[in-house]
Amino acid sequence: MLRLSNAISCVLVALAAAASSSASSQPFENSAIVRTIDLGGSLVHVTTTFALKALKDAVNVYTITLTEEEIFNTSWLEVNVKGKQHPLTITYSGAPAGSKFHNLDVNLETPLDAGATLNLVLETVQTHATWPWPKEAAQDEKQSLKYETSLFVLSPYNTSVQRTKLKSSSPGILSYTTPDNVQAFTLESPVTKSGATVTYGPYNNIPSSATPEFLARYQQPVVLHYNYDYPVLEVLSLKRAAEISHWGANLNIQDDIVLHNAGPQLKGHFSRLQHQTQSFYGRGAPHVLPLFTVQLPPGIRNTYYIDQIGNVSTSRLRVAPSVARGSKNTQNSIMELKPRYPIMGGWNYTYTLGWDASLGDSGSYNSKTGKYIVSVPVMTEFPGAVVNDAELSIILPEGATDVDYVAPFPALSNDVSTHVTYLDTIGRPMVTFKYKNLTNKHAKPIYVSYRVPITAHLRKPMAVATVLLTLFTFAMVARRVDLTIHKTSTKKM
Numbered sequence: 001m002l003r004l005s006n007a008i009s010c011v012l013v014a015l016a017a018a019a020s021s022s023a024s025s026q027p028f029e030n031s032a033i034v035r036t037i038d039l040g041g042s043l044v045h046v047t048t049t050f051a052l053k054a055l056k057d058a059v060n061v062y063t064i065t066l067t068e069e070e071i072f073n074t075s076w077l078e079v080n081v082k083g084k085q086h087p088l089t090i091t092y093s094g095a096p097a098g099s100k101f102h103n104l105d106v107n108l109e110t111p112l113d114a115g116a117t118l119n120l121v122l123e124t125v126q127t128h129a130t131w132p133w134p135k136e137a138a139q140d141e142k143q144s145l146k147y148e149t150s151l152f153v154l155s156p157y158n159t160s161v162q163r164t165k166l167k168s169s170s171p172g173i174l175s176y177t178t179p180d181n182v183q184a185f186t187l188e189s190p191v192t193k194s195g196a197t198v199t200y201g202p203y204n205n206i207p208s209s210a211t212p213e214f215l216a217r218y219q220q221p222v223v224l225h226y227n228y229d230y231p232v233l234e235v236l237s238l239k240r241a242a243e244i245s246h247w248g249a250n251l252n253i254q255d256d257i258v259l260h261n262a263g264p265q266l267k268g269h270f271s272r273l274q275h276q277t278q279s280f281y282g283r284g285a286p287h288v289l290p291l292f293t294v295q296l297p298p299g300i301r302n303t304y305y306i307d308q309i310g311n312v313s314t315s316r317l318r319v320a321p322s323v324a325r326g327s328k329n330t331q332n333s334i335m336e337l338k339p340r341y342p343i344m345g346g347w348n349y350t351y352t353l354g355w356d357a358s359l360g361d362s363g364s365y366n367s368k369t370g371k372y373i374v375s376v377p378v379m380t381e382f383p384g385a386v387v388n389d390a391e392l393s394i395i396l397p398e399g400a401t402d403v404d405y406v407a408p409f410p411a412l413s414n415d416v417s418t419h420v421t422y423l424d425t426i427g428r429p430m431v432t433f434k435y436k437n438l439t440n441k442h443a444k445p446i447y448v449s450y451r452v453p454i455t456a457h458l459r460k461p462m463a464v465a466t467v468l469l470t471l472f473t474f475a476m477v478a479r480r481v482d483l484t485i486h487k488t489s490t491k492k493m
Contacts, residue, residue, distance in 0.1 A: 030052055040228075041231070044147065047122070054117075058113065066101065070124070076442065077122070077124045078124075088107060130232070137266070142172075150220070155209055162206055165198070171196040172226060234386055236258040241253070244397055251362055252354065258349075260347075264346075266345050295332040299323070299333075303317055305351065315338055317333065376394050392433045392446070407446050
């Protein structure tokens with residue numbers, strides 16, 4: 001018995017020494033990891049807080065690991081020190097050979113010494129991460145969605161405690177996955193539900209999980225099935241044209257949009273009578289889109305909203321007064337768009353929205369560099385919607401030179417071409433950007449700078465004067481040309 005006890009003691013000591021050696025080789029350990037997933041329709045917001053502790057001196061790079069599914073679904077990502085707004089620099093360090101995860105290196109503002117602690121907050125927005133279930137719904141039925149994620153937050157460091165919270169907008173949670181094979185990390189229930197929140201964990205003493213061995217043994221998917229009381233919107237295509245005019249001191253923006261209801265497909269035929277009855281009693285189906293609201297810049301004018309038939313007169317616009325550029329008390333204009341017909345699940349709606357704005361609200365002139373600077377928003381925020389494909393074309397004044405731009409995030413592609421319209425002689429420079437899977441986090445401006453020589457300012461009046469002079473000359477010549485074939489002769493009696 002004594003020999004057996006001694007053998008067990010030796011094994012425990014060896015395991016403790018191995019764990020200590022493994023921990024000492026790591027620059028960090030996680031005191032806690034808390035992941036909060038706010039479930040939506042087309043967009044899912046994920047916030048993960050890492051409470052880290054440095055195990056070595058002068059460490060300034062912390063590695064975050066994401067699964068392949070997270071990398072594929074994530075359209076926006078940012079890391080901050082908790083309580084600070086300035087994002088940290090992130091470098092993609094690749095995926096180990098044969099692995100199913102990817103590493104991101106976060107550069108800390110100041111190196112940490114051994115024993116120092118810090119809280120990092122990773123915010124991501126996932127797109128196309130949910131799907132309707134059932135895939136079809138009648139006009140008077142509810143709408144429910146499914147969402148899948150991984151049970152454990154991967155990390156190359158040891159973690160003392162970890163939990164994941166999935167929050168729905170309503171307590172109507174229909175089902176959720178109960179994980180198995182997690183007895184090594186908890187003696188309690190592996191999952192609990194409270195109202196509209198499902199919590200996985202806490203799970204304790206998790207070793208480095210960014211390894212193929214851990215993934216094969218413990219990692220598993222969890223699925224949540226929940227009711228969603230709002231339409232699931234997607235913008236299949238957004239083409240924005242922003243035209244800058246110095247003569248009119250005007251910025252014209254026009255959006256050509258293809259809107260899609262990505263909720264469950266309509267089962268059966270659409271009934272206008274049933275829709276009117278549901279609207280009258282305030283019991284409209286959640287997967288039906290009768291109208292939607294967008295926020296536009298303040299001080300806009302000449303707003304138009306048309307579809308393939310013509311002007312849509314059922315919209316309402318409340319214009320906010322124009323404010324000084326850089327003011328923090330900016331109040332947006334509100335436009336309520338009501339399509340000609342309610343957009344059911346699986347239906348598309350194509351329309352055009354445009355407006356004019358004073359160039360002084362978004363443009364300025366730098367006398368030191370002699371360059372104009374104009375800010376053009378990449379997109380107008382669509383509440384809760386993802387923009388699958390976006391194209392932004394910024395049309396500069398004719399004769400603009402030294403064109404440069406600063407974008408808030410990289411584009412898939414950008415191109416400089418020439419755009420020719422009426423009264424142009426050599427055409428206008430046009431910068432085009434293309435994007436995919438834009439979210440509300442991407443509704444930021446692109447700053448374009450350029451020079452316009454004096455000769456370019458005079459080009460348009462010279463073109464107008466030339467056209468008028470040509471027409472006047474042609475009219476004078478035409479009056480003096482006799483195109484009569486036979487002249488009538490008069491005889492004297």
